[in-house]
Amino acid sequence: MHHKTLLFLFIFSLISITVAAQIVKPPKGRIAIVADGNSPDPDDLGGTAISIALLRSAGLEDRLVHYSHSCDLVRDDRISEKAEKERHHLMQVACDMTARRWGGFEQLTFYDALWQKEETINDLAWAINASTADDPLWIIEAGEPDIIGMALKITPTEKHQFVKVVTHHPANDNAGDYYTWQQILDFGIEEVRIPDQNINLKVDIEQWDWAKNHQDPRIRLIWTIGNLAEIDNIVNFQKGKWDCSDAGMILFWITGANVNNGLKAGSVDVVKNLLNEYVRHNPELKKN
Secondary structure, rough: HHHHHHHHHHHHHHHHHHHHHHHHOOOEEEEEEEOOOOOOOOHHHOOOOOOOHHHHHOHHHEEEEEEEEEEOOOOOOOOOOOHHHHHHHHHHHHHHHHHHHHHHHHHOEEEOOOOOOHHHHHHHHHHHHOOOOOOOEOOOOOOOEEEHHHHHHHOHHHHOOOOOOEOOOOHHHHHOOOOOOHHHHOOOOEEEEEOOOHHHEEHHHHHHHHHHHOHHHHHHHHHHHHHHHHOOOOOOOOEEEEOOOOHHHHHHHOOOOOOOOOOOOOOOHHHHHHHHHHEEEEEEEOOO
């Protein structure tokens, strides 16, 4: 290879690493994610896989202290009992398989919020109890708010001032079966609201061909999990789309949240760059 080409590649690599380092500037504290996915909308499959991979790519996997899915506690008539049971299993696979293949989450249990309700609430409550001014808890509301409310209810009021709930869509806020959004706010937590992430992260499926055809199997895995939502026949609004909209809240947090001017409008390109940089510098050397 020509020495000028080698020099260009070396400089490009340095620039990419520098850009990634500048993007990753999270606020202090830990992060908890409460997702659904057992509801009619299957977008949490892609959102979960991308969220886990983004945290690993940013070197922030040790900051994730709680992850639960299937937090829709009352089944919607738009999804059958059989289909919902299927979704529970798919969401667990999205969590466990992504975490195993990307690595770094060995200390974490991924809970099914409905099937492991008590354990889920207690785990989130533990994270809330550990919160301080110097180590706040950022809860990503990627589904209905009920589990968050139940965990807040059993934790000391004085801890709630150190809890921040990140939300991007009123559809989640207003979908609770046990708690309204106002009741969540009444616990004294801090609301951190960003724009609807569907705008840039629910896109035509062709925009994810880079992942579908990627040489690294970890990225192809993510595409496969997200593609399950497109071929799901429960809803029609995911047809032709690849959706990881809830992961936009992870991007917002990784890039600074409301403390360090985090990205309020995440994009596929930002996701792509962060994931590509990680796999480029961290090749998968062995089977797990």
